[in-house]
Amino acid sequence: MSVGVIGMWVLALVALGLCLRRSPVVARRAVAEAGTSLKRVAPVMLMALPMAAFVSELVPEGWAERWLGPESGALGILLATLAGSALPGGPFVAFPLVLGFLKSGAGPAQMVALISGWAVLGLHRTLSWELPILGARFVMLRLASSLALPFLAGMAAELLLPLFPGASLR
């Protein structure tokens, strides 16, 4: 079990302790909500994880490395941003897919750009939720103020990459 996991459990138990101090009812509600979320997440995740493994078998040898590899630089970051914005679906699709790409040789900075592009520009989410609830002007305002940001995130990741040697997963 890694340090990250242990740290998270410590935080979780501290937060649960704070709930308990407020009242046992609050703590019980927290545990119950965690259980409900687990029931919702577990089946999807058990289906999504094999997809990551299958995708990394399918990506042709050298493909991810050539277009999105650590050496692909700014162009790779731009490509990854575009790919991310076109990627449909929720986290259960995006994260296993990125895992598959990383395992077949994509660079971490490029994958930071892909996740950011998916999160910020994701057309699918914008069209099916943001537009009907908040309207076209809001979508315009938000896209205009955030269009360049996923690319910047990728470039920042490129600079910081030496500090996170474990990020490449290879």
Add this chain to the structure above:
Amino acid sequence: MFRRHATFLVITALTLSAAVAVWMLRGRAAFFHALEATWGLIVTVAPSILGGLLLSAALRQLVPPGALARWMGAESGWRGLVVATAAGMAMPGGPVAAFPVVLVLAQAGADRGALIAFVLAWSLNGFQRILVWELPILGPDFAILRLICGLPLPVIAGLLARWLPIRWTMADAPALRDGAPVAGKPAP
């Protein structure tokens, strides 16, 4: 209810087609190799998911995101943007939950910069998504690197949104346009 099952069905279809493709294009050995990798992944991911779900459920009881709206007005400066960013990160759940909260915040007095910062912080750095998906699947090094790169972006976007000449008021939201008028603030 339907959406939940729709998600499961879509992901099942994707996984099954990937499995069939691996079997046909890469052969039996690659197929079983992938299944083995999956098992390893499940074993690594399970403890993080349980911890992450418990943490996010406990945090939700402690910090309701809507409580922060009155520090997010147009005169709140960059401090309001930081508060909006924090609220966005604390916001749990998917787009069904988050976009309506934007309306609640707008009604409580948040300006357009703060609303943009909120939406970006939720979609980029939502705590629950990081804990439940990103950290377990991609590991702490990648998750922290990505979070550091994403952390300043909502504030930048909020500053840009205040500066851009695109006005947005609640009256522009289709969700409110033909429904009951919002209490408190008349549409300008």
